[in-house]
Amino acid sequence: MRTTVGIIGAGPAGLLLARLLHNAGIDSVVLESRDRAYVEQRQRAGILEQGTVDVLRAAGAGARMDREGLRHDGVELRFDRRRHRVDFPALTGGRSVMVYAQTEVCKDLIALHAEDGAPLLFEAEALAVEGATTDRPRVRFRHQGTEDVLECDYVVGCDGSWGVARKAVPDSLGRGFERVYPYSWLGILADVAPSHDELVYARHDRGFALLSMRSPSVSRLYLQVPAGTDAGAWSDEEIWDELDRRLETDDGWTLRRGPITQKSVTPMRSAVHEPMRHGRLFLAGDAAHIVPPTGAKGLNLAVGDVVTLARALTHRRDTGSGALLDAYSATCLRRVWQAERFSYDMTTMLHRDPGATPFEDRLQVARLDRISQSRAAATDLAEGYTGFPLDA
Numbered sequence: 373m374r375t376t377v378g379i380i381g382a383g384p385a386g387l388l389l390a391r392l393l394h395n396a397g398i399d400s401v402v403l404e405s406r407d408r409a410y411v412e413q414r415q416r417a418g419i420l421e422q423g424t425v426d427v428l429r430a431a432g433a434g435a436r437m438d439r440e441g442l443r444h445d446g447v448e449l450r451f452d453r454r455r456h457r458v459d460f461p462a463l464t465g466g467r468s469v470m471v472y473a474q475t476e477v478c479k480d481l482i483a484l485h486a487e488d489g490a491p492l493l494f495e496a497e498a499l500a501v502e503g504a505t506t507d508r509p510r511v512r513f514r515h516q517g518t519e520d521v522l523e524c525d526y527v528v529g530c531d532g533s534w535g536v537a538r539k540a541v542p543d544s545l546g547r548g549f550e551r552v553y554p555y556s557w558l559g560i561l562a563d564v565a566p567s568h569d570e571l572v573y574a575r576h577d578r579g580f581a582l583l584s585m586r587s588p589s590v591s592r593l594y595l596q597v598p599a600g601t602d603a604g605a606w607s608d609e610e611i612w613d614e615l616d617r618r619l620e621t622d623d624g625w626t627l628r629r630g631p632i633t634q635k636s637v638t639p640m641r642s643a644v645h646e647p648m649r650h651g652r653l654f655l656a657g658d659a660a661h662i663v664p665p666t667g668a669k670g671l672n673l674a675v676g677d678v679v680t681l682a683r684a685l686t687h688r689r690d691t692g693s694g695a696l697l698d699a700y701s702a703t704c705l706r707r708v709w710q711a712e713r714f715s716y717d718m719t720t721m722l723h724r725d726p727g728a729t730p731f732e733d734r735l736q737v738a739r740l741d742r743i744s745q746s747r748a749a750a751t752d753l754a755e756g757y758t759g760f761p762l763d764a
């Protein structure tokens with residue numbers, strides 16, 4: 373098999389890259405180790421930044437998102453039994469975000485692919501990337517029990533945080549940065565109308581809680597739990613009771629309960645791999661960087677990477693110049709580190725560190741209080757949440 377761009381992974385990064393290249397007339401092949409149902413049902417992100425919404429529309433993948441997605445003009449911060457709303461359009465000159473699940477973004481992109489017949493192989497596991505520094509890089513993969521080789525002009529690793537692409541970068545040429553947090557998120561999906569019309573981020577002495585949603589009839593909620601927690605250790609009633617405690621306010625707000633249909637635990641980690649390029653191998657999305665989900669940045673960063681890469685590959689084809697490909701890693705990393713900083717700030721402002729002192733507890737509340745009192749502080753949060761521009 374031979375193609376111009378070999379893409380490993382059919383998460384949001386790989387699927388959108390394939391679509392952008394297809395629209396630019398550049399051929400690609402996507403290899404995905406899992407089956408289609410798995411990729412379409414894996415519960416993850418829920419928030420699309422304004423820039424991501426614009427990119428999906430421009431790529432021709434925005435029709436259902438525009439019908440079914442929920443535009444959100446703010447989030448609520450809860451602390452000390454009080455609430456404070458951060459108004460995004462008022463603070464950012466009109467920007468907002470969209471609640472539209474990653475599962476739906478993936479379904480839409482896969483359906484477009486199926487229509488066009490662009491090669492997207494499920495249950496095709498990449499085993500290794502070879503010859504990254506030659507002009508004919510290859511991906512060795514296994515599909516339906518047989519090993520095969522995909523010969524490419526370029527290979528893009530969109531294979532997530534545990535993928536194989538990054539392993540093709542020699543340790544001596546790359547550098548990893550990592551921070552592991554001593555807590556995780558217990559996430560649930562529940563068949564009940566969301567108890568609030570916007571997302572609620574709550575800081576509590578017992579730990580963080582987040583109220584989110586998937587649709588007008590499905591709620592998505594998260595609880596901070598100690599790292600290593602088993603989702604099965606929490607009964608449904610214990611989860612609702614704990615959410616009640618952490619979300620409680622003095623003004624009589626109540627949390628609606630309903631049947632829990634899914635439960636899972638997500639560890640919290642920050643990580644960056646530099647550089648995001650090795651010869652003709654490029655890394656994009658979670659393959660290159662991880663953020664804790666408190667800032668809702670992961671999927672949006674993946675989108676930024678592949679937009680930058682698709683532009684650079686198109687520029688190369690049109691002008692013969694590799695200048696944008698050469699700039700790819702530095703261009704992406706500048707935005708990545710802003711998202712890392714924002715996600716770290718949100719995480720450490722809202723979670724209860726098991727080793728926190730009473731002094732640090734008060735500082736957390738003071739940081740939140742500052743946002744509720746200062747337009748400048750609230751603007752900083754609103755700009756970060758609605759997204760850093762692609763060409764910053």
Ligand code: RFL
Binds near residue numbers: 380386674
């Ligand atoms: P993905 O989605 O992990 O996709 C990688 C794909 O590569 C495949 N793969 C391979 N295929 C072939 N051969 C191999 N050897 C392979 N190894 C792996 C995998 O099967 C998979 O299909 O990475 P991608 O595309 O970079 O997308 C990144 C996003 O998925 C991720 O950043 C977000 O989900 C993070 N995230 C959030 N991001 C947001 O922007 N907003 C949010 O609100 C948000 N909430 C979240 C989140 C992530 C969460 N979890 C579970 C980590 C909430 C949670 C709870």
Ligand code: PHB
Binds near residue numbers: 585666
């Ligand atoms: C979600 O709806 O899954 C979600 C929303 C906001 C976050 C993280 C996850 O910060």
